[in-house]
Amino acid sequence: MPVRGGEPQRYVQWRKLSGANAALAPPHLKCDGAKDKSLCNKNINITNKNMINTRFSAIGHATSLLAQFALSGCSQSEVINNISKSMSLLGPSFSLNSIVCILAISVGMLPGVQILETLYRMLTCMSFIANYVVIMSFYPACLSLVLDVRDENGMSFWGDRSQITVIYNDHKTYPITQRAKVIMSVGVMIVHAQRKENIQFAFKLETCSLHFSRWALSGMETEADNMLGIQVSKFIVFNETEKNNHLSVHSSIMHWMASGADHIVILILLLSMIVWFWFFGDRDDLAHTLAQVNKKQSTNTSVHSVRHVLETQKNFKHTHSQTGYRKASVYTSNKMVQTENVDGDNNVEIRPFDECLDIYKTQKSADKLNDDEVLMLVKSNHIKPYMLEKCVNNPERGVGLRRKIIAAESNLMEALIQLPYIGYDYSKVLGTNCENVIGYVAVPVGVAGPLLVDDVFYQVPMATTEGCLVASTNRGCRALTMCGGVITRVVDDGMTRGPVVRFSSVTTASKAKMWMDNPEKFKIIKLAFDSTSRFARLTKLLVRIAGRHLFIRFTASTGDAMGMNMLSKGTEKSLQVIEGYFPDMEVLSLSGNFCSDKKPAAVNWIEGRGKYVVSEAIVPSKIVTEVLKTTVGALVDVNISKNFIGSAIAGSIGGNNAHAANVVTAVYIATGQDPAQNVASSNCMTLMEAFGEDLYVSCTMPSVEVGTVGGGTSLPGQSACLEMLGVRGANSQTPGANAKQLARILCATVLAGELSLMSALTAGHLVKSHMIHNRSAPSIQNLESEPCKSTR
Numbered sequence: 001m002p003v004r005g006g007e008p009q010r011y012v013q014w015r016k017l018s019g020a021n022a023a024l025a026p027p028h029l030k031c032d033g034a035k036d037k038s039l040c041n042k043n044i045n046i047t048n049k050n051m052i053n054t055r056f057s058a059i060g061h062a063t064s065l066l067a068q069f070a071l072s073g074c075s076q077s078e079v080i081n082n083i084s085k086s087m088s089l090l091g092p093s094f095s096l097n098s099i100v101c102i103l104a105i106s107v108g109m110l111p112g113v114q115i116l117e118t119l120y121r122m123l124t125c126m127s128f129i130a131n132y133v134v135i136m137s138f139y140p141a142c143l144s145l146v147l148d149v150r151d152e153n154g155m156s157f158w159g160d161r162s163q164i165t166v167i168y169n170d171h172k173t174y175p176i177t178q179r180a181k182v183i184m185s186v187g188v189m190i191v192h193a194q195r196k197e198n199i200q201f202a203f204k205l206e207t208c209s210l211h212f213s214r215w216a217l218s219g220m221e222t223e224a225d226n227m228l229g230i231q232v233s234k235f236i237v238f239n240e241t242e243k244n245n246h247l248s249v250h251s252s253i254m255h256w257m258a259s260g261a262d263h264i265v266i267l268i269l270l271l272s273m274i275v276w277f278w279f280f281g282d283r284d285d286l287a288h289t290l291a292q293v294n295k296k297q298s299t300n301t302s303v304h305s306v307r308h309v310l311e312t313q314k315n316f317k318h319t320h321s322q323t324g325y326r327k328a329s330v331y332t333s334n335k336m337v338q339t340e341n342v343d344g345d346n347n348v349e350i351r352p353f354d355e356c357l358d359i360y361k362t363q364k365s366a367d368k369l370n371d372d373e374v375l376m377l378v379k380s381n382h383i384k385p386y387m388l389e390k391c392v393n394n395p396e397r398g399v400g401l402r403r404k405i406i407a408a409e410s411n412l413m414e415a416l417i418q419l420p421y422i423g424y425d426y427s428k429v430l431g432t433n434c435e436n437v438i439g440y441v442a443v444p445v446g447v448a449g450p451l452l453v454d455d456v457f458y459q460v461p462m463a464t465t466e467g468c469l470v471a472s473t474n475r476g477c478r479a480l481t482m483c484g485g486v487i488t489r490v491v492d493d494g495m496t497r498g499p500v501v502r503f504s505s506v507t508t509a510s511k512a513k514m515w516m517d518n519p520e521k522f523k524i525i526k527l528a529f530d531s532t533s534r535f536a537r538l539t540k541l542l543v544r545i546a547g548r549h550l551f552i553r554f555t556a557s558t559g560d561a562m563g564m565n566m567l568s569k570g571t572e573k574s575l576q577v578i579e580g581y582f583p584d585m586e587v588l589s590l591s592g593n594f595c596s597d598k599k600p601a602a603v604n605w606i607e608g609r610g611k612y613v614v615s616e617a618i619v620p621s622k623i624v625t626e627v628l629k630t631t632v633g634a635l636v637d638v639n640i641s642k643n644f645i646g647s648a649i650a651g652s653i654g655g656n657n658a659h660a661a662n663v664v665t666a667v668y669i670a671t672g673q674d675p676a677q678n679v680a681s682s683n684c685m686t687l688m689e690a691f692g693e694d695l696y697v698s699c700t701m702p703s704v705e706v707g708t709v710g711g712g713t714s715l716p717g718q719s720a721c722l723e724m725l726g727v728r729g730a731n732s733q734t735p736g737a738n739a740k741q742l743a744r745i746l747c748a749t750v751l752a753g754e755l756s757l758m759s760a761l762t763a764g765h766l767v768k769s770h771m772i773h774n775r776s777a778p779s780i781q782n783l784e785s786e787p788c789k790s791t792r
């Protein structure tokens with residue numbers, strides 16, 4: 001969707017919208033004024049047809065503005081909101097225009113010319129219908145309907161933004177319209193003046209005959225004989241005198257006054273009509289107002305995005321016309337994409353290579369060099385591409401420069417333009433979360449809740465692209481909250497690291513194992529481990545022997561952190577101490593897969609890893625029936641068949657559930673957890689039993705690997721999601737309490753998800769619900785028509 005503000009005004013044109021086209025865009029909208037211009041060649045009666053055309057041209061203009069403003073929204077709801085907003089903006093201005101028009105039309109009727117009167121009556125009606133019935137009621141209703149309407153596949157026309165293109169229109173008044181207005185005004189004036197002259201002439205005749213009869217009668221009184229000739233000549237002299245009197249200014253005004261107030265009103269109205277047409281009729285108030293609002297909206301969405309998307313569009317065309325790589329006549333861009341041009345700045349002077357290198361070396365920084373100069377130093381291997389942020393002393397600029405390098409070297413310009421990067425706080429990322437950064441990917445965050453967990457209400461953020469997941473979890477939350485909430489407990493807590501070490505023989509390996517199993521020797525190891533952190537505390541060692549190999553599973557509590565870095569650090573230190581007792585011990589790998597991190601493994605299911613959590617609820621049969629649309633008996637039956645017999649048949653370990661991984665991963669992404677740890681964290685056993693007439697349901701999750709400090713938890717969006725749950729950062733009173741609370745909320749949310757999906761499967765609603773929530777996006781339909789743009 002194009003971003004407006006600062007650019008010439010545009011019309012929005014719909015392509016391909018076969019049915020919707022007519023309703024949305026009036027012909028005028030598509031032909032850019034050509035229709036009006038073509039009218040020049042036709043011999044048309046200016047006082048009627050041009051007036052009608054002027055009226056319809058204004059209607060077309062207003063409707064196009066409405067469509068344009070509506071489509072400037074970046075979501076379905078924003079589009080509909082824009083329509084109502086524009087109606088509130090256009091209302092007063094339309095009313096004013098209508099009043100002026102109706103006044104003008106009334107003036108046209110005053111001369112009393114029969115044809116004009118009929119014509120103007122028609123125009124008054126049309127004006128009213130056009131303004132109030134069509135533009136203010138019918139058109140917005142149609143527009144909303146068309147933009148909201150879905151085809152047989154549930155696709156909304158609006159959703160297919162690729163079908164919207166932009167054409168430019170300078171919005172200058174069409175000359176024919178201007179001329180028509182002027183000629184029409186003058187025409188009405190002349191007709192009226194002519195009419196007025198006639199009235200004056202009749203008035204004079206009437207006056208003359210009055211005087212003549214008066215004079216004739218007086219003549220007859222004085223003269224007996226009929227000296228008509230003399231009398232007539234006297235009458236002419238008399239009349240001349242009268243005429244001269246009438247010509248005086250005073251008598252003229254008096255005459256106008258005497259002729260009736262309507263003439264003064266007519267004159268004022270005619271003059272104001274001309275002034276209005278001349279000076280204000282062409283002022284594009286509507287366009288101006290809408291453009292202002294639109295600009296404000298865009299600015300609010302993101303000041304950065306507006307500027308950069310405009311630049312992106314411009315440079316995209318420029319770049320592609322230069323390379324001839326792929327021609328796109330009109331390029332549509334999403335205003336949410338915070339990106340820029342990947343072209344070099346052609347206007348900046350590039351200093352000689354030696355001078356640039358000298359500046360870089362003496363200042364130990366490249367921040368005084370322009371982009372092209374920095375790129376020159378990267379090309380000559382004086383600056384490493386992954387060091388750019390540090391070298392230019394500006395994370396965002398560094399990311400931008402790297403994009404330019406990647407785009408140029410790998411011909412990924414088109415892909416990178418669509419990957420946002422502006423406006424992100426990279427200072428929080430660098431050295432903590434990601435390297436070689438070229439941008440970020442936004443994931444929608446939904447909310448499930450309120451969910452009552454241990455007597456506290458929570459709104460649970462879930463970042464996902466699987467439509468239906470949040471809806472489903474939300475339904476589960478509703479059922480659980482209605483029944484009094486979920487009870488949760490953390491029964492164990494310990495992150496693990498399991499290195500593999502090798503000895504010279506099974507003899508020394510077994511000797512070492514026995515040494516480590518001794519509680520006194522454990523204290524030596526613990527001392528070393530605990531020395532590495534203020535919060536990590538070694539709690540257990542599990543040692544397994546395989547020939548001359550030993551696998552040592554270190555378990556430690558890690559406060560509010562998930563703890564993998566802490567475990568690795570403590571384990572490394574401990575191994576150094578053990579090596580002192582067993583010099584022939586060879587550390588093969590700090591991680592020997594006995595941990596076991598980010599891989600399916602029974603050890604986590606059996607021994608636990610991270611937080612060991614359980615949750616339970618009793619759901620009354622009424623809620624099962626009304627909210628979940630199934631029965632207790634059916635749920636219990638399907639749970640055994642699917643989650644126990646089915647999982648056994650599949651050879652599953654830790655998979656006695658329907659979709660714990662769905663909820664775990666969505667909450668993990670939202671709250672900055674390590675998403676790869678969804679593997680063990682999703683281990684879950686969902687139990688359902690009949691509890692009298694009601695349903696007893698529980699979830700057991702032995703390996704929830706979560707933290708509220710470290711990793712991605714301090715990034716802006718992620719920490720906001722933790723804040724929503726009241727568990728952001730470290731718990732100052734009881735270190736570890738926040739992470740445990742997060743694990744409890746997660747386990748309760750998994751219970752909600754399990755309850756809802758199991759109900760949908762039991763009731764046979766899975767496919768139906770996913771067709772509604774998970775497959776209505778136009779992108780799915782357009783997969784074939786939108787092939788990958790990469791040239792690889």
Ligand SMILES: CC(C)(COP(=O)([O-])OP(=O)([O-])OC[C@H]1O[C@@H](n2cnc3c(N)ncnc32)[C@H](O)[C@@H]1OP(=O)([O-])[O-])[C@@H](O)C(=O)NCCC(=O)NCCSC(=O)C[C@@](C)(O)CC(=O)[O-]
Binds near residue numbers: 468471766
């Ligand atoms: C989609 C529903 C919830 C409809 O369910 P429904 O009962 O038809 O919906 P409803 O309109 O009667 O509303 C009931 C409640 O659901 C919630 N709800 C309803 N709609 C929304 C919405 N749009 N946004 C937010 N919340 C929503 C909301 O709480 C609502 O209460 P209300 O507030 O109206 O009183 C249901 O059919 C459902 O849960 N379907 C299952 C979908 C699911 O769980 N998908 C997960 C992914 S499946 C997968 O990937 C794993 C799998 C399947 O392969 C694993 C395996 O092998 O088993």
Ligand SMILES: NC(=O)C1=CN([C@@H]2O[C@H](COP(=O)(O)OP(=O)(O)OC[C@H]3O[C@@H](n4cnc5c(N)ncnc54)[C@H](OP(=O)(O)O)[C@@H]3O)[C@@H](O)[C@H]2O)C=CC1
Binds near residue numbers: 533567730731
């Ligand atoms: N190294 C590895 O093997 C692996 C690393 N990871 C990654 O590790 C990262 C997470 O490591 P993790 O150890 O959890 O986090 P960090 O590495 O960020 O360590 C946590 C830091 O927070 C400090 N801290 C302050 N307050 C507290 C508190 N209340 N509780 C706990 N720590 C506190 C700790 O202090 P102090 O210094 O005193 O301990 C420590 O410095 C993630 O990015 C993850 O992806 C993932 C898998 C494996």
